[in-house]
Amino acid sequence: MILIVGAGITGLTCAACLTGEVVVVEAQEAVGGYCRTTKRNGFVWDRAGHFFHFQNPDIKKFFQKEIPEDRFVKVKKKSAIHMEDIGSIDFPFQKNIHQLPKDLYVNCLLDLYKAEKNNSEYSSFKEFAYATAGKSIAELFLIPYNEKLYACDLDELDKDAMGRFFPKASFEDVLLNADQKDNDSYNADFSYPREGAEEFVNVLHNYANKSADIRLNTTIESIDIEKKEARLSDGTCVKYTALINTSPFNKFCELASIDSTKAKLSANKVAVFNLGFDKKSQHDMHWVYFPGDEIFYRVGSYHNIHSTDRASLYVEIGLKSGDIIDEKSMLANVLKDLERTKLINTDMNLIDYEFIVMDPAYVHINSQGEQFKEEQKKSLEKHNVYTAGRYGNWTYCSIEDNMVEARDLSKAIALKLQNCANDENHFVNIFE
Ligand SMILES: Cc1cc2nc3c(=O)[nH]c(=O)nc-3n(C[C@H](O)[C@H](O)[C@H](O)COP(=O)(O)OP(=O)(O)OC[C@H]3O[C@@H](n4cnc5c(N)ncnc54)[C@H](O)[C@@H]3O)c2cc1C
Numbered sequence: 357m358i359l360i361v362g363a364g365i366t367g368l369t370c371a372a373c374l375t376g377e378v379v380v381v382e383a384q385e386a387v388g389g390y391c392r393t394t395k396r397n398g399f400v401w402d403r404a405g406h407f408f409h410f411q412n413p414d415i416k417k418f419f420q421k422e423i424p425e426d427r428f429v430k431v432k433k434k435s436a437i438h439m440e441d442i443g444s445i446d447f448p449f450q451k452n453i454h455q456l457p458k459d460l461y462v463n464c465l466l467d468l469y470k471a472e473k474n475n476s477e478y479s480s481f482k483e484f485a486y487a488t489a490g491k492s493i494a495e496l497f498l499i500p501y502n503e504k505l506y507a508c509d510l511d512e513l514d515k516d517a518m519g520r521f522f523p524k525a526s527f528e529d530v531l532l533n534a535d536q537k538d539n540d541s542y543n544a545d546f547s548y549p550r551e552g553a554e555e556f557v558n559v560l561h562n563y564a565n566k567s568a569d570i571r572l573n574t575t576i577e578s579i580d581i582e583k584k585e586a587r588l589s590d591g592t593c594v595k596y597t598a599l600i601n602t603s604p605f606n607k608f609c610e611l612a613s614i615d616s617t618k619a620k621l622s623a624n625k626v627a628v629f630n631l632g633f634d635k636k637s638q639h640d641m642h643w644v645y646f647p648g649d650e651i652f653y654r655v656g657s658y659h660n661i662h663s664t665d666r667a668s669l670y671v672e673i674g675l676k677s678g679d680i681i682d683e684k685s686m687l688a689n690v691l692k693d694l695e696r697t698k699l700i701n702t703d704m705n706l707i708d709y710e711f712i713v714m715d716p717a718y719v720h721i722n723s724q725g726e727q728f729k730e731e732q733k734k735s736l737e738k739h740n741v742y743t744a745g746r747y748g749n750w751t752y753c754s755i756e757d758n759m760v761e762a763r764d765l766s767k768a769i770a771l772k773l774q775n776c777a778n779d780e781n782h783f784v785n786i787f788e
Contacts, residue, residue, distance in 0.1 A: 358769070358782075359586055359594060359755040360568075361576050362602035364389020365560065365755045366745030369599050369762035369786075371570070372563035374770060379596075380568050381588060383575040387561050389602075390714060390746075391755060393552030394630065397708045399668045401630035404714065405643060406553040407546045410756050414787040422559045428547040431661055434641050437497065438697055440648040447521035447645060449497040452491055454534035456496075464492040465530065472527050481517045482510035488524065501647035502616040505654075506718055507624040507674045517721040519752055548661050548746040556755065563786050576603070579612040581739045597777075598769050602745035604716055605729060612741070619728030621750060623716030627681060629671040629690050632708040634665035637701045651686070657699075667704060669694070674718075683711050719750050742769065763787060 358374055360367045363382035369390075371380050385460060410416045417472045435447040442460075446452040452466040467490030478487040481502070485494040502510055506517075551556035564570065575589040579599065587593050601608045604623075609616040636659050643656035644776075646715045651673055658668040671690050675681070687709070719725075729750055733743060744765050746753050753761075763785060770783035 393554035481513035626717035654708035
């Protein structure tokens with residue numbers, strides 16, 4: 357039996373790509389993990405905005421076949437950075453410094469030019485920001501924004517902590533962009549399901565349901581790697597031939613009695629307020645970044661994506677994992693800062709809201725943690741235990757990455773089990 361821990365995008369994709377005896381154990385009352393959607397009072401809310409810009413042709417084709425086109429809205433991204441006392445700057449900041457007041461623009465250009473000429477070495481994310489973007493861009497946006505998001509000193513993060521999600525811009529790009537606007541980034545165009553991110557979950561769930569036994573409201577409480585046994589919260593003990601973990605890697609280490617204290621696996625948590633109002637304001641952005649002293653680092657507007665007549669916002673707040681949250685006072689501060697930054701007007705009434713804490717949300721990638729993870733993965737694989745997904749892999753990635761990884765992992769596991777047991781192959785490529 358193949359045991360899968362967690363029925364988020366990764367666990368469901370693995371379950372959909374594997375036949376034979378497959379059991380999925382999910383702690384929550386529904387599948388979907390961070391891609392669940394809440395529908396209430398006419399509002400459609402995800403766990404923070406989830407935007408989809410599938411690039412893998414197989415995955416793109418698969419969902420085009422599974423979900424009718426009219427269930428999506430296609431959007432040309434409108435995002436901005438709110439700079440207190442300066443105004444609104446297009447995102448990404450590095451490419452739009454020509455929109456800053458002249459003295460700041462000149463400083464940014466000079467520092468970027470010097471940074472490119474110096475070509476200095478860097479080892480942390482903070483050093484990377486200074487070395488590649490120059491002092492002014494780093495200090496005006498990159499450092500304050502990312503410190504709000506990650507809720508840590510950026511010196512604690514690896515230089516590649518954001519990987520391909522970091523929008524790079526050379527001196528030449530910046531100069532050319534002042535003349536001819538080209539704000540293309542990895543998510544310049546996106547499509548959004550009218551019924552929320554759960555549309556994708558539903559498709560994968562249908563496939564997974566065909567052969568897997570999905571047990572909701574059930575938690576894995578401990579794993580005996582040597583005996584290939586897992587104890588579940590319903591009191592049962594299950595034997596597996598292979599195990600795929602998608603729960604957060606630090607928690608998984610505890611379940612499997614692996615000491616991870618030296619690896620310092622840390623992450624932020626993100627508090628999300630989904631807010632529904634009785635009317636909307638003039639503000640027309642899809643989402644806005646806030647590097648200043650506002651309580652939130654990003655606010656998105658579902659109503660500007662779905663063209664509805666009542667404001668429906670998501671508000672993201674980066675916190676340290678140990679921070680204590682007072683929901684009521686946090687909401688009051690959110691509303692105050694939304695008014696101050698003109699995302700809402702004083703005549704708008706809040707008619708419904710949802711509060712969610714995503715913990716972990718953005719993992720703090722550092723070389724110590726990466727090395728520990730790779731060593732553990734190698735040693736776990738010898739026992740047919742695999743760890744995958746955004747949190748199982750303790751990484752920064754998108755749901756498309758999750759699906760690609762889950763498909764490839766399922767294929768490798770099925771082949772390994774087939775070779776060991778002289779069995780039939782239990783892999784099916786749903787994305788073909
Ligand atoms: C703020 C934010 C915004 C994001 N925006 C985007 C975006 O715009 N586009 C995009 O593509 N991606 C986005 N992502 C990333 C995306 O949410 C993830 O890549 C994806 O949801 C991860 O899926 P997963 O299955 O790997 O993990 P999860 O969704 O975390 O699923 C893991 C599952 O395991 C279950 N579980 C945990 N422990 C146990 C246990 N002991 N026993 C049983 N079950 C357990 C959990 O309940 C959960 O359902 C965003 C992430 C965040 C935090």
